[in-house]
Amino acid sequence: MRHPLSAPETPVVTPAPLAPQACAAAVSAAVADVFTVLEDWRDRVAAAVPLTTTTELDALVETLVLPALLGEAEPAAHRDAAQHGTAQHGTAPHGTAPHGAPALLVGAGFIATADYRPGRPAHFAWWLGPLASNPLLGTTLSPTRLDLAARVHTEYLRDFRGLEWYRVPEATGRAHVTGPYVDHLCTFDFIVTLTLPVQVDGGTVGVIGADVSVTRLEQALLPVLLGLSAPAALVNAVGRVMISTEATLAAGDIVPNPGHPLTGYDRVPCPGIPFDVIVRRPPE
Amino acid sequence: MEAQLRPGAREAIFAQLIEAGRAEQVARRLTDAIILGVLTAGERLPSEQELARRFGVALITVREGLVILRETGLVETRRGRGGGSFVIQADAPDETLLHTRLRGVAHVELSDLAVYFSTIIEGCAERAALRAAPQDADRLSEWLAQADWDRDAGARANAGGFYLELAVLSQSARLVREQVRLQAEFGPLLLLGLADPSMRASVAACNTDVVAAIRSGDGPHARTLVAGQVRELAEWLHAAKTRIERGGTLHAASAVSA
Secondary structure, three states, rough: OOOOOOOOOOOOOOOOOOOOOHHHHHHHHHHHHHHHHHHHHHHHHHHHHOOHHHHHHHHHHHHHHHHHHHOOOOOOOHHHHHHHHHHHHHHOHHOOOOOOOOOOEEEEEEEEEEEHOOOOOOEEEEEOOOEEEEEEEOEEEEEEEEHHHHOHHHHHHHHHHHOOHHHHHHHHHOEEEEEEOOOOOOOOOOEEEEEEEEEEEEEEEEEEEEEEEHHHHHHHHHHHHHHHOOOEEEOOOOOOEEEOOOOOOOOOOEEEEOEHHHHEEEEEOOOOOOOEEEEOOOOO | HHOOHHHHHHHHHHHHOOOOHHHHHHHHHHHHHHOOOOOOOOOOOHHHHHHHHHOOHHHHHHHHHHHHHHHHEEEEEOOOOOOEEEEEOOOOOOOHHHHHHHHOOHHHHHHHHHHHHHHHHHHHHHHHHHHHOOHHHHHHHHHOOOOOOOOHHHHHHHHHHHHHHHHHHOOOOHHHHHHHHHHHHHHHHHHHHHHHHHHHHHHHHHHHHHHHHOOOOOOOHHHHHHHHHHHHHHHHHHHHHHHHHOOOOOOOOOOOOO
């Protein structure tokens, strides 16, 4: 079986049909890879936080996220995989992902809570990868810092607390997956946002996170979905479609819907993440 | 209400421009934002370099655009540390400038822009109704409940913000991008009618109905509702331009600007 991060140019269908559970596991593994990277960043930021000024914090976060946004990172997942193996995912060892595998991330960074600097607003250390035809930034060829200080004002800073990707990990102290959704703040892309709270001495000092482009996720995972013997789709907890090999289901659609009743599909949860693989049942 | 200004609506001011007459376009985009209260008195514009990057034009083009704004008396440039270009227009839309702006755009251009704007937002609304999860309808409903329609600038920001939320719920990145660009180009003019309290009440009521249509998954009804709203706003604009061309005032005698 192929690694989920195999190059997209040559999607090769696995000869023997893949079990839906193996497909779901491959999805989880791809997301877990990103979370492993985020955990590494979280630990480094948490270790630095007590003594760090925001300038030093920005420099640290930039050092961490820029290689990942440029697709140059050797993710921590690869190092770990070399040590532990990933047989439980049913995939090849992560270390074998070919050079040039698509970088999943279109944005990443750290948002410090207002408490980080008493009396000051929350602090954004967030970078966007190279963007195509962004209505605010045009086309950028190198990473851009999300410059909220110069552009957006206190009402926005109050506002972002209501956003799921920040609010949930801050409130629950746990990792969270938001989306897929069209982000209208910076990337203007259909994305999934993965976030982790950063805690120091039991208190949350901020949220570390990454925006994953659904386009790139599809490039990585389409071969796995094509390996199933029936049309299938990757959906989130509310049934929002991300990737589909079912011609009548488009990315962004919601299932179940009148044309796609619950009874028509087997629903297989992806372990550890709020995503399911739905696979069309054979006709009775 | 300041607090209701959506980052998307604000950021759209600086979205990329099309080809011809770019300095004039820079000036027009910023003029619209200032005379319609999206940018407020005392606010500092982004640096010239930042504006050039954001608009996708040369630095010299931005400088030419800012010269036009200075000559119009909308911004002043202060030198030194903490310097930059600052908005000096008062908060209330300036009638004379609005008259000039409306005279400068033909009826045929206004109606074409309204057709295009309507087509995009109708598509957004219909898709949003077909694709919204119940949680999405709840969030949109909460968003709308917090929107203040009592005052002019707040109502414009909320109306524009609501269009953007509809585009987001369509789940189409292209529709969101197009809506942002279109709102930057035409939003301030189209939403001019919100200076009229009865128009504000009408748009607020319509948006409540749009949320209900989205909640019930009724795409065609959502489409019809937003089409009616855009038509109403466009007709107001037509009537206002006609009044001005006849030497009258922006607002009909019966309407009281807040």
